[in-house]
Amino acid sequence: MPAFSPIALPDPPRSRYRAPLHHGLGLALAVALAAPASASDNPPTGRDKRNDDSVFELGSVVVRGKRSQLPPNGEVVLTREQLDALNRETVGEAVAVLPGVNLSRNARNEDLVFVRGFDPRQVPVFLDGIPQYVPYDGYIDFxxxxxxxxxxxxxAKGTASLLYGPNTLGGAINLVTRKPSEPFQGDLRVGAGSGGERMAAANIGARKGMWYLQAGLSWRDANSFxxxxxxxxxxxxxxDTGDERENADRSDRRASIKIGLMPNDRDEYAIGYVRQDGEKGNPVYTGTANQGIRYWRWPYWDKESLYFIGNIGLGATSALKLRLYEDRYGNGLDAYTDASYSTPILSTSFPSVYEDRTRGASAELAFNTFERHDLRLALHYKEDRHEDRNPRSPDKRYRDVTTSIALExxxxxxxxxxxxxxxSHEQRKAREVYFWPTGSTSANNALAELTRDVGEDGQLFAGISRKTRxxxxxxxxxxxMGRALPNPNLKPETARHLELGWRGQAWTGARVEATLFRSSIDEMIQDTQVASTACGGMLCDQAQNIGEARHRGVELALQQRIGERVQLGGNYTWLDADNRSNPAIPITHVPRQRLFLHASWAPSPQWEAVATVEAERGRTVPYSGSGRSAFIPLDGYASIGLKGVWTPHAGLAIEVGGRNLGDRWYELSEGFPMPGRSWFANVIYRF
Structure with a gap:
């Protein structure tokens, strides 16, 4: 298990975006099917403990080394067992249990993740190493x-591997899928909870000879909270005058399938497809401001990805990893005049339809030719297309091409x-732009990290890096919406990271990690006002490279096992984020202090109790609807969770639990309350 883990254990008013993935990966399929056939070993067994063969290692960007109890350099890993133990059903909820990471929920009803103060545009998300962030604005709804x-x-944080490719200014998040390790295995789960919450999921894997198949289906639905x-x-x-939040419904459906071929010990080829369809309400602001109140709904939020990943052995000491992918994303946003949601706003801004498409490829060549060197060369190509459609304004089309070369x-x-x-060296060119001039820009990145092993499993580490976005x-x-003047000449943002830390066994049964970090950000993109009549007055907003910021802090993590039945642990983060260019405008949505604690007690093999505490203070957010320069500090909070698990026989688990048991009123954005006391019950069968 990786070190320092948190716990061991209606029809829309227009057609839904359903463009098929009909281009692109035929060559990948041909390569996979033409691979040489040879007998392979039987799949490994031993389900009583975690088996790395259950992880799709081709989806990892940084591979764990020989000291397997430690995570890869610059990364921390959450395992399947930890996700289940903590009931983290979305990626946003999951990564928020890690030191240096916090969750925010904005006025668009989106879950956003911040890593050491860096927002989602600066910490891109990958699926098996394939970029997932939305090309238009760089965000995703976690x-x-x-x-x-x-x-x-x-x-991964400041010293994230350059092999991920461009835009890892503050780090990277990689979602690694499953891979079967037995002839037939999987799990089934159903659940229900407060607010009309319902969940069902199935994941099945099979291995036969040199072939394997992994497939999954999931559905999450809720009326409110x-x-x-x-x-x-x-x-x-x-x-919102009742007991449950209005316009807070959501529905998410996800399907995935992966077919793989392992003709020998060194070669592996896999084709994967993932589709997710979602729709959601947008709860209305409930604070004291009386401007900017939105009555919105998202009739669809859809995404699909088709990809090929292959690893080809080249002689005894080299290998080539290839990735080819196409990704499509579409969303619709409707606005209404009031909370009855019966009269839509029809304008040049609404209804809003976004359609994004990405095609890309990467090649990573690994050389172990030279003794004591693990040399890797990576090439990336990515083409992003965005289309903004509205029946009352011209269609707007954009196309960017991003390339990079990295050596590590x-x-x-x-x-x-x-x-x-x-x-690494990276370049982005605007190949197609609506109305405005095209342009290009480039950036350079570098990193250096030194580690020293201490004892059997301890490690001192120090790193420095320069990253861009x-x-x-x-x-x-x-x-x-007519308030801003575009700026095609924006330059990349730049960050310089320093970190120093130690991790290892401090005393019997305890694992500890302590990290000091500092990041200096230059050329930050911030809005300023410029003289122009293009916005209907004398001034326009415009994004410019005028910002400077400094993030510094401490991360502490502890895992303690007491006997065979009790585990304790947690992490604490102190973060000081300053806007050096304009101290009057604070860095928002990032708490100054955050604490996550957990404990598990198994009095017998059939029973287990798990408790968690999440607490934070020092979060500053914009004051909704009040103008550009108004900000407000939010009250700190502590949220307690508890669940009990009964395992009547091997493979079957029944769990009942609650969240925010103190029924505390807290917010992550001003005017948008988080759920109060809520309950859930799940049944899980693993085979």
């Missing part, structure tokens, strides 16, 4: 990505010291 078909989640004790809607015309070398200096060096299509060209 609440739409479920975890049922995942084997692991890898979170309970409001906390003491909640009050402060609007002049309140919309892991050097074993001696039995205790290892050095990781890397450098290209401005998105929205950053450069969005007029923001």
């Amino acid at each position: 609440g739409r990505f479920t975890t049922f078909d995942l084997a692991e989640i890898h979170v 309970p409001l906390p004790d003491g909640f009050q809607d402060y609007k002049r015309v309140p919309t 070398d892991g050097i074993t200096l001696n039995d205790r010291y290892r050095l990781r060096l890397g450098a 290209f401005p998105t299509i929205k950053d450069r060209y969005s007029a923001r």
Whole structure:
């Protein structure tokens, strides 16, 4: 198990976006089917403990080394067992249990993840190493990505590998899928909870000879969620006066399938397809401001990915990993005049239809030719297309092409010291733009990390890196509903990271990690006002490279086993994020202090209790509807969770639990309450 893990254990008013993936990966399929056939070993067994063969290692970007109890350099890993133990059903909920990571929920009813103060545009998300972030604005809604078909989640921070490709300014999050390790295996689960919440999921894997198949289906649905004790809607015309949140329904469906071929010990080829369809309400602001109140609904939020990944052995000391992929994303947004949601707003902005498409490829060549060197060369190509459609305005089309080359070398200096060096060059060109000029920009990145083994499983580490992020299509060209002047000449944001830490066994049964970090960000993209009559007045907003920021902090993590029945652990993060260019405008949505604690007690093989505590303080957020420069500090909170698990016989688990048991009223964005006390019950069968 990786070190320092948190616990061991209606028809829309227009057609839904359903464009098929009909291009692209025929060559990949041909390569896979033409691979040489030879007998393979029987799949490994031993389900009583975690088996790395259940993880789709081709989906990893950084491979775990010989000291397998430690995570890869620069990464922390959440396993399938940890996701189940903590009932983390979405990626946003899952990664928020890690040090340095926090969750936010904005006015668009999106779950956003921040890593050491860096927002989702600066910490891209990957699925088996394939980029998943939306090309137009760089964001994804982490609440739409479920975890049922995942084997692991890898979170890398400032010294994230350059092999991920462009835009890893603050790190990277890689969702690694499952891979069967037995002839037939899987799990089935159903559940229900407060607010009309319902869930069902099935994941099945099979291996026969040199072939394997992994497939998954999941469905999550809810009508609403309970409001906390003491909640009050402060609007002049309140919309939330009952016990449950209005317009907070959601429905998410996900299907995935992967077919793989392993003709020998070194070669492996896999084709995967993932489709997710979602729709959601958008709860209305409930704070004291009386401007900017939205009555929105999202009739669809759909995404599908088709990809090929292959690993080809080249002689005794080299290998080539190939990735080919096509990804499509579409969403619809409807706006209404009031909370009855009966009269739609029809304008040049609504209804809004976004359609994005990405095609790309990468090649990673690994050389172990030189003694004590693990040398890797990676090439990336990515084409992003965005189309903005509205029946009352012209269609707007954009196309970006991003390329990069990265070189990274892991050097074993001696039995205790290892050095990781890397450098990359990246380029982005705007090939098609609506109305405005095209342009191009480039960036360079570098990293160095030194580790020293201490004892049997301890490690000292120090790292320094320079990372960049290209401005998105929205950053450069969005007029923001007529309020802004585009800026095609935006430059990349730049961050310089430093970190120093130690991890290992501090005393019997305990594993500890302590990290100091500092990041200096330059060329931050921020809005300023410029003289222009293009926005209907004398001034326009415009995004410019004018910002400077500094993030610094401490991360502490502890895991303690007491005998065979009790495990305790948790992590604490202190983060000081300063806007150096304009201290009057704070860095928002990032708590100054965050704590996550957990405990599990198994009095017998059939029974287990799991308790969690999440607490934070020092979060500052924009004050909704009040203007650009108004901000408000949110109250701190502590949320307690508890569940009991009964295992009547091997493979079957029945669990009942609750979240926010203190029914605390807290918010992650001003005017948007989080769920109050809620209950859930699940039945899980593993085979």
